[in-house]
Amino acid sequence: xxxxxxxxxxxxxxxxxxxxxxxxxxxxxxxxxxxxxxxxxxxxxxxxxxxxxxxxxxxxxxxxxxxxxxxxxxxxxxxxxxxxxxxxxxxxxxxxxxxxxxxxxxxxxxxxxxxxxxxxxxxxxxxxxxxxxxxxxxxxxxxxxxxxxxxxxxxxxxxxxxxxxxxxxxxxxxxxxxxxxxxxxxxxxxxxxxxxxxxxxxxxxxxxxxxxxxxxxxxxxxxxxxxxxxxxxxxxxxxxxxxxxxxxxxxxxxxxxxxxxxxxxxxxxxxxxxxxxxxxxxxxxxxxxxxxxxxxxxxxxxxxxxxxxxxxxxxxxxxxxxxxxxxxxxxxxxxxxxxxxxxxxxxxxxxxxxxxxxxxxxxxxxxxxxxxxxxxxxxxxxxxxxxxxxxxxxxxxxxxxxxxxxxxxxxxxxxxxxxxxxxxxxxxxxxxxxxxxxxxxx
Ligand SMILES: Cc1cc2nc3c(=O)[nH]c(=O)nc-3n(C[C@H](O)[C@H](O)[C@H](O)COP(=O)(O)OP(=O)(O)OC[C@H]3O[C@@H](n4cnc5c(N)ncnc54)[C@H](O)[C@@H]3O)c2cc1C
Numbered sequence: 046x047x048x049x050x051x052x053x054x055x056x057x058x059x060x061x062x063x064x065x066x067x068x069x070x071x072x073x074x075x076x077x078x079x080x081x082x083x084x085x086x087x088x089x090x091x092x093x094x095x096x097x098x099x100x101x102x103x104x105x106x107x108x109x110x111x112x113x114x115x116x117x118x119x120x121x122x123x124x125x126x127x128x129x130x131x132x133x134x135x136x137x138x139x140x141x142x143x144x145x146x147x148x149x150x151x152x153x154x155x156x157x158x159x160x161x162x163x164x165x166x167x168x169x170x171x172x173x174x175x176x177x178x179x180x181x182x183x184x185x186x187x188x189x190x191x192x193x194x195x196x197x198x199x200x201x202x203x204x205x206x207x208x209x210x211x212x213x214x215x216x217x218x219x220x221x222x223x224x225x226x227x228x229x230x231x232x233x234x235x236x237x238x239x240x241x242x243x244x245x246x247x248x249x250x251x252x253x254x255x256x257x258x259x260x261x262x263x264x265x266x267x268x269x270x271x272x273x274x275x276x277x278x279x280x281x282x283x284x285x286x287x288x289x290x291x292x293x294x295x296x297x298x299x300x301x302x303x304x305x306x307x308x309x310x311x312x313x314x315x316x317x318x319x320x321x322x323x324x325x326x327x328x329x330x331x332x333x334x335x336x337x338x339x340x341x342x343x344x345x346x347x348x349x350x351x352x353x354x355x356x357x358x359x360x361x362x363x364x365x366x367x368x369x370x371x372x373x374x375x376x377x378x379x380x381x382x383x384x385x386x387x388x389x390x391x392x393x394x395x396x397x398x399x400x401x402x403x404x405x406x407x408x409x410x411x412x413x414x415x416x417x418x419x420x421x422x423x424x425x426x427x428x429x430x431x432x433x434x435x436x437x438x439x440x441x442x443x444x445x446x447x448x449x450x451x452x453x454x455x456x457x458x459x460x461x462x463x464x465x466x467x468x469x470x471x472x473x474x475x476x477x478x479x480x481x482x483x484x485x486x487x
Contacts, residue, residue, distance in 0.1 A: 053109065055096040056158075057351050058413055059440065064109035071114035073187060073195050073221040080219065080470060081193040083108045089472055092219045094163020095135065097156070098438035099352050101475040102167060102214060110219060112160065119222055121146050126227045127184060132162035132220040140339045147280065148227040152176040152258070153342040155385075162220040167438035168212050168398050170406070171342060172260040172387035173275075174253045174359075177399060180212040181392045182225045188218035191466030199224070208454070209461040212394040214437055216476050217465045230280040233258070233341035238331030239269040246363040253359065253388045253405075258342075262383040263366070265373050266319035271383075275341055286336040308348060308381045308412040315379035350382055353421045354408035354436040355428035356398035359388055362405035368427050369407065378420060382410035395454035398434040408439070437479070445481035 054061040065088065070076040083090040091105035092112055112133030119129040123146040134142070136150075137157040143149060152171045159169060161179075170178035185199035188210065196218075198206045210217055242263055245252070252259050258275035311318040335341070357365055366386065373380055385408040389399045398404060409424050411417035421440060428435075434451050435441035449455040459480065466472075472482070 053093070053096070053105070055098060055103065057099045057349060059099055059351060060101045060104055062104045062106055062109075064105045065107050067109045067111055069111045069114050073189065076110065076112075076115075076189045076219050076221055077193055077195055079108065079110060080189050080191070084191075084193060084468070084470060090219075090470055091473055092132075092162065092215060094133070094160035094166075095158050097159050097163070098167055099440045100438060101473065102438060103163070104473045104475060106473065112162070112219075115221060116160075118142050120224075121148075123147060126229070127224055128227055129185070129222055129224040130161055132160070132186075132223050134161045135159070136161065136164060137343075140337070143227065143230070146227075147230050149230045149338050150179065150225070151182055151228045152179070153339065154179070155342070155344055156346055157339065157343045161223055161225075162215075165211065165223065166213055166215050166220070168394075168396065168436060169438065170387070170389050170399070171258065172389065172406075173256075173258040174388050174403070175257065175390055177390050177392035178212075178394075178397060180394050180397065182227070183207075183211040183223055184226050185224035186210050186220055187222040188220045188465075190218045191468055191470035195221075196465075206461060206465075208393055208395045209458050212396050214396065214476060214480070216462055216471055216480060218471070231338055232278040232280060232282040232284055232335055233338050234276040234278055234282075234333075234335040235341045236272075236274045236276075236331075236333050238272060240272050242268055242270045245270040245272060246366060249363045249405075250360055260385065260387040262385050264383045265370070265378075265380040277338075278335065280337075282335070284335050284337070285333075286340065287332070287334045308414075311379065311381040312412060312414050318379040318381045349413040350410045351413055351417045351421075351440060352408055352410045353417075353425065353440045354385075354406055355425070355433035355441075356389075356404040356406050356436070357428055357431040357433045359403040359405045361431050362386060362388075362407065365405075365407060365427060365431055369409070369424055372423055372427065373420075376419075376423070380409075380420065381412055381415075384409055395458045396437070396452060398436060400434075400452065400454070406436075408436075444478055448479055 049067045052063045068079045070079050088107035090108040092110040093103045115131045115133035121128040136159050152173050154169050154171045165180040168178050187197045198210045256274045257277045261270040261272040263270045387406040389404050391402050392399050
């Protein structure tokens with residue numbers, strides 16, 4: 046939480062701002078008053094989630110709305126699986142909130158630190174060929190628009206706005222409530238193991254289509270990929286959770302502790318990075334376990350990093366990754382962070398990275414003390430050549446002009462923005478860049 050006068054920083058330490066004012070509204074009406082007051086003073090206003098976007102998408106130079114007090118369940122129907130939550134609810138709070146109804150999110154990303162509105166507004170996704178990003182689970186939303194109106198968008202009210210509002214980059218309004226279509230609580234059976242990268246790439250589409258949730262990590266400078274294959278089981282299936290020691294050893298000691306040391310040493314002496322990468326691969330020898338879905342999807346990330354992620358056509362992933370590998374070898378870079386590769390179903394949210402196409406995701410990372418620019422820029426060129434779409438919450442250099450080329454409904458989204466936020470009350474420099482400023486639609 047930021048106090049008025051203090052500096053707000055995002056998780057990756059790539060962005061910071063000192064808002065003129067910080068407000069903590071706890072109801073739709075309080076949000077409405079905050080937006081109206083900002084308008085009366087000619088100020089911009091921006092809600093912030095958990096600050097886990099790597100881009101400046103959440104920067105609030107004028108009035109920052111901290112929605113930590115706007116959390117919890119508003120209404121739940123266990124029979125239909127529909128639950129209305131306040132928009133500032135943190136994802137890590139969901140398992141406890143949903144337990145009484147026996148429900149769960151249909152899919153999740155790697156972490157659960159984000160807020161519901163923050164995650165859905167940037168198109169946060171997990172992996173799984175049959176599943177879209179978190180925003181696809183939204184069936185209704187209540188928001189305060191830039192003119193200070195409280196509106197509801199659902200399958201029966203202003204339904205034409207849903208494909209924009211579900212994934213709105215925080216540019217259309219302040220979400221105060223979100224209704225999700227959830228699924229009965231389920232168990233995931235997880236198989237994680239190192240496999241030859243060449244084989245994983247050759248079998249990519251088959252593996253993705255044949256599993257509920259498939260993804261892999263590849264440490265540059267090695268020949269192995271760490272694959273993760275999760276199979277969905279009913280909620281009453283037998284569970285074999287990871288023991289505390291095993292979780293500590295794999296997730297805390299190797300994935301975070303040893304890895305942090307490797308990154309720190311690698312920053313000073315890049316030549317050691319390939320050897321460290323092989324050591325980490327060797328220590329992560331694979332494991333099998335099963336547990337309720339959040340405990341399997343979510344990992345603990347304590348090593349700070351910077352990330353860029355692009356969505357490209359699913360079938361092009363193997364070739365694109367081979368190109369990234371060749372690039373790293375050609376340039377002689379030493380990259381300490383693994384590359385993460387995932388997949389998602391096509392969806393119909395206008396600014397979804399998977400809009401209208403089955404998508405594969407390639408995410409590149411760098412330790413936060415290293416300069417990521419040259420690496421990310423070169424990978425970005427490769428992804429752009431494949432019609433790639435950057436994750437809205439992760440680093441990239443695209444602008445409204447280049448994004449319009451890869452989003453067929455880009456101008457429809459801008460038309461909704463003109464309607465809901467005609468004076469650009471929610472504008473910030475990032476939104477200016479990716480959506481254009483007041484005169485974007487020339
Ligand atoms: C360690 C780490 C792991 C990650 N893993 C994944 C992953 O597995 N998959 C993935 O896709 N992404 C991942 N991300 C990216 C992350 O999910 C997104 O950047 C997400 O938006 C962060 O949520 P947040 O709550 O921190 O939102 P913020 O970054 O604070 O805000 C994001 C946007 O949401 C807007 N917003 C917030 N609240 C509201 C509201 N009430 N109404 C309207 N707009 C609102 C903000 O104004 C801003 O535009 C990861 C990031 C980190 C740092």
